[in-house]
Amino acid sequence: MSTQGDAKPSAQWRPPYLLYLGNAADDLAIKTARGVAYWRPEWCVGQLRHPDCKPTLDLPDMSMAEAKDLGANTMLIGTANAGGTMAPEIVAAAIEALDTGLNVVAGLHHKLRENPDIVAAAQRNGRVLFDARDPAPGIPVGNGRPRAGRRLLTVGTDCSVGKMYTTLALERAMRQRGLLADFRATGQTGIFVAGAGVPIDAVVADFISGGAEWISPARHDGGWDLIEGQGSLFHPSYAGVSLGLLHGSQPDALVLCHEPTRRHMRGLPDYPLPELKPCLEANLVAARLTNPAVKPVGVALNTSGMAAGEAADACKRISDLLQLPCQDPVTMGVEAIVDQLLACFAN
Amino acid sequence: MSTQGDAKPSAQWRPPYLLYLGNAADDLAIKTARGVAYWRPEWCVGQLRHPDCKPTLDLPDMSMAEAKDLGANTMLIGTANAGGTMAPEIVAAAIEALDTGLNVVAGLHHKLRENPDIVAAAQRNGRVLFDARDPAPGIPVGNGRPRAGRRLLTVGTDCSVGKMYTTLALERAMRQRGLLADFRATGQTGIFVAGAGVPIDAVVADFISGGAEWISPARHDGGWDLIEGQGSLFHPSYAGVSLGLLHGSQPDALVLCHEPTRRHMRGLPDYPLPELKPCLEANLVAARLTNPAVKPVGVALNTSGMAAGEAADACKRISDLLQLPCQDPVTMGVEAIVDQLLACFAN
Numbered sequence: 235m236s237t238q239g240d241a242k243p244s245a246q247w248r249p250p251y252l253l254y255l256g257n258a259a260d261d262l263a264i265k266t267a268r269g270v271a272y273w274r275p276e277w278c279v280g281q282l283r284h285p286d287c288k289p290t291l292d293l294p295d296m297s298m299a300e301a302k303d304l305g306a307n308t309m310l311i312g313t314a315n316a317g318g319t320m321a322p323e324i325v326a327a328a329i330e331a332l333d334t335g336l337n338v339v340a341g342l343h344h345k346l347r348e349n350p351d352i353v354a355a356a357q358r359n360g361r362v363l364f365d366a367r368d369p370a371p372g373i374p375v376g377n378g379r380p381r382a383g384r385r386l387l388t389v390g391t392d393c394s395v396g397k398m399y400t401t402l403a404l405e406r407a408m409r410q411r412g413l414l415a416d417f418r419a420t421g422q423t424g425i426f427v428a429g430a431g432v433p434i435d436a437v438v439a440d441f442i443s444g445g446a447e448w449i450s451p452a453r454h455d456g457g458w459d460l461i462e463g464q465g466s467l468f469h470p471s472y473a474g475v476s477l478g479l480l481h482g483s484q485p486d487a488l489v490l491c492h493e494p495t496r497r498h499m500r501g502l503p504d505y506p507l508p509e510l511k512p513c514l515e516a517n518l519v520a521a522r523l524t525n526p527a528v529k530p531v532g533v534a535l536n537t538s539g540m541a542a543g544e545a546a547d548a549c550k551r552i553s554d555l556l557q558l559p560c561q562d563p564v565t566m567g568v569e570a571i572v573d574q575l576l577a578c579f580a581n
Numbered sequence: 582m583s584t585q586g587d588a589k590p591s592a593q594w595r596p597p598y599l600l601y602l603g604n605a606a607d608d609l610a611i612k613t614a615r616g617v618a619y620w621r622p623e624w625c626v627g628q629l630r631h632p633d634c635k636p637t638l639d640l641p642d643m644s645m646a647e648a649k650d651l652g653a654n655t656m657l658i659g660t661a662n663a664g665g666t667m668a669p670e671i672v673a674a675a676i677e678a679l680d681t682g683l684n685v686v687a688g689l690h691h692k693l694r695e696n697p698d699i700v701a702a703a704q705r706n707g708r709v710l711f712d713a714r715d716p717a718p719g720i721p722v723g724n725g726r727p728r729a730g731r732r733l734l735t736v737g738t739d740c741s742v743g744k745m746y747t748t749l750a751l752e753r754a755m756r757q758r759g760l761l762a763d764f765r766a767t768g769q770t771g772i773f774v775a776g777a778g779v780p781i782d783a784v785v786a787d788f789i790s791g792g793a794e795w796i797s798p799a800r801h802d803g804g805w806d807l808i809e810g811q812g813s814l815f816h817p818s819y820a821g822v823s824l825g826l827l828h829g830s831q832p833d834a835l836v837l838c839h840e841p842t843r844r845h846m847r848g849l850p851d852y853p854l855p856e857l858k859p860c861l862e863a864n865l866v867a868a869r870l871t872n873p874a875v876k877p878v879g880v881a882l883n884t885s886g887m888a889a890g891e892a893a894d895a896c897k898r899i900s901d902l903l904q905l906p907c908q909d910p911v912t913m914g915v916e917a918i919v920d921q922l923l924a925c926f927a928n
Binding site (some may be wrong): 334375376377378379402434435436437438439441442443444467468470471472473474475476477478479482505506516519520524525562 | 725822829849852
């Protein structure tokens, strides 16, 4: 499941990673660590689990000192508490890692840099802290100016329908064909996978489109920037993020992501999911403001809640409806979507 | 130009205001102070101008001590530098005001609370500092749940086309008819006029619609919340803010604001303004996500760049095109728009 390995990690906190799972109760709690281990196994030296940790990533269990000896540069706190709080054992583990000579990175709501003991440990050891929910300083307001290079953005009917997975699957498939393609991260897991990015839902509201422009600057090498989408134009809580991301990305190509068994918008039982056709059309209309030539190139269907035959039928139906390839990236890959992308942008 | 005076100022920093103009070079630099003096003259004790201050609000010139003696509670730093920086003379004035026993409020990009000398002066005098660009803590994520009460939102073809003015003009006109109507502020000048509000473009991106819900909570008195719009769905830099505000406001009524002589989107010479009809339609489509019954009730035209006959013709043409009343709130008032609002929401 390795990629071509030319993602450019941040100059300040670098893999290889030790993935800290602590005393995670279930798989959901290690979602971030699992994403990193799945998409960047070559960056993951091992996992650190407390005795009562239930899930595993099937990486070697090791201590911080062992990880350091094996070349780890950074401990990634890959767990999430309810509320994103910083549990005392996480504080202790962060300090121990810093004292062991590792950098520490996390995507918790409560920031590493806001804990004075962790900050002091980083300073005395000359190590770097990084909070993935802290946008980098200096993100400008979006300027809307057309820029060189080609960009694809994943958009969704809802939150959490597979946009990050789809975007990374496209990167992998395109690189396997020898194409230049780089995943551009907009969420915390994606940032650890890419080693860089902007937590687009954490920037100040006026800078959403500017953040999208910042992570996908002009490129002149003929390659594609594959931008991780967030939320949905149809989610009443977060649509502003999705729209700013759409405008700032100036996408040439859109891939629509959908989870067909979902009954209502995530967290909002009274809001049904949008129909696929008007959802895609609304995204195209909005995208045309900054890139009138935008084209849809496929639908990524998360069919994890369906039987195999059912999933194939659903893909066929949607493909006919939208006249686009429709695949489940996990079970079917994304080759037909890449074919469509290349057919649409042959020159 | 007085209002009915029942806006609820913040419990922490209250009018009456001394408006600090410092050494402002021109009218643009005192835009915030002018807005407050125009819409809340009963809250403005006087103005403080340095010898080289060019513009005036035609309020009595006075010192901080004189203002305090005349009942001022708060000095409002009503000037804007390029870049919103905190000039040394502003720091000095803030400290002097605090030492005189006044609270100090400002809407600068650089915060009062980030200047240690100002913070120390506030502490030693037991006074309050308030930065209008600091959102209040505790704004929740938007929940999209329908709530009681009626809400009107001003939307625009572009930034700075008169949304605040229009919203306040509607408040004044509705109150003059004996209706319950309250301006809800989403920008810094509006916040000083209302004495409360959320600087919606300064909240973290995930909380835009939540901020809009927070400033216009359920109401059961039959009155209207009149929500100050921001930006435009068609501005590539800021549309995310506009969309989140639209969803969170759950508006029953929209008023479209437009400046017909503008040649391009503010700050973006390559982006033309949207046509009025698709712009209104796009706002209605987006608003229906959280309030399917939303209705347009009028167009507010900023005709300051046109001759009087030209302005009347433009209003007539737009009124015919959209089948809605169209008025310049400054020169023609907003009575026809209020009539339309009341006709649409008779019960």
